[in-house]
Structure formats: structure tokens, C-alpha cells
Amino acid sequence: LHTVTLPLPDEAATAALGRRLGAVLRPGDLVALRGDLGAGKSALSRALIRSVTHEDAEVPSPTFTLVQTYDTAIGPIWHFDLYRLSGPDEVYELGWDDARAEAVALVEWPDRLGPLLPPDRVEVTMEHDGPDARRATLTGHGTLAARVATADWT
Numbered sequence: 001l002h003t004v005t006l007p008l009p010d011e012a013a014t015a016a017l018g019r020r021l022g023a024v025l026r027p028g029d030l031v032a033l034r035g036d037l038g039a040g041k042s043a044l045s046r047a048l049i050r051s052v053t054h055e056d057a058e059v060p061s062p063t064f065t066l067v068q069t070y071d072t073a074i075g076p077i078w079h080f081d082l083y084r085l086s087g088p089d090e091v092y093e094l095g096w097d098d099a100r101a102e103a104v105a106l107v108e109w110p111d112r113l114g115p116l117l118p119p120d121r122v123e124v125t126m127e128h129d130g131p132d133a134r135r136a137t138l139t140g141h142g143t144l145a146a147r148v149a150t151a152d153w154t
């Protein structure tokens, strides 16, 4: 398994990673975003979405709505925050099949998917490394392993 570890000394570095991710994703891809509350999962997602829409786009956290959808230069993006999901099957009510069929899915709290977590995915784990510093670990699984391994992350 190919893993890339990236230091993110400030929020600008996280935003730059979001832009790089946006440049390698295609419809049908899923990114599982892991890390504690405040680790920067939503900040990374926001930068990614802005990089493929416009820099001042409204990108609210899907904390309460569980999902936000966007039309972007790389096709639809569905941004999920599944923290409040009561069980895996509830994602179908959020439009999961449509998301998987035609969109890039960015998924915070992917463990909530249980057995529905797809084998082909990019895993991004964000960790605190000081008040304004974070560390990101990227791993490509299944068909996305090669894409993570060959992309330029720096």
C-alpha cells in the first residue's frame, strides 16, 4: 500500500493539498476523510471545492445537513459529513447511489458507512501537529492506489 505523508504547517498548506486533490479526482472517485474534530477535514474539502468552482464559493460544512452538493469543473461533488448518520443504510436517503454513480464523493466520518465503504478509495487522515499545523496521510486503495502513488503531492 502506497502511503504519502505531508506536513501541513498552516492552513494555506492544507488549501494547497485540497487543490492538488481536486486536480486528480474524477467522477466516481471517493475520498474518505479521517481525523478528530477540528483536524481540518472540512477545511481541506472547502479548498478542494473552491479550486474547482470559484475561490469565494460558499462551502458550508455539511455537519447538520449531512450532505452538500456542488456542480464543479470536475463534475458534481457530493460532500458528506456522516457523523450524525444513525446507520449505514441511511446514506441511501441522502442520495448515495446518485453520488456514487456520477460524482466525486468527499466523506467525513467514513466509518459510519460500515460495510458500504467502497474498496476503491483515497484515504486522507488529518492529524494535529500543533495549533495551526496538521499532518496529512494519503493512501490509495484498490483502483485508486496507482493514482495516489503517481500524483505529485508536493
Ligand code: ADP
Residues within 6 Å of the ligand: 008, 009, 010, 011, 012, 013, 014, 035, 036, 037, 038, 039, 040, 041, 042, 043, 044, 061, 108, 131, 132, 133, 134
Ligand atoms: P474537521 O472538519 O476535521 O472537524 P474543520 O476543517 O472544520 O475540521 O476545522 C479545522 C479548524 O482548524 C478550522 O478552524 C481551521 O481554520 C483550523 N486550522 C488551523 N490550521 C489548520 C491547518 N493547517 N489545516 C486545516 N485547518 C486548520
Ligand code: MG
Residues within 6 Å of the ligand: 041, 042, 043, 061, 081, 108
Ligand atoms: Mg468537518
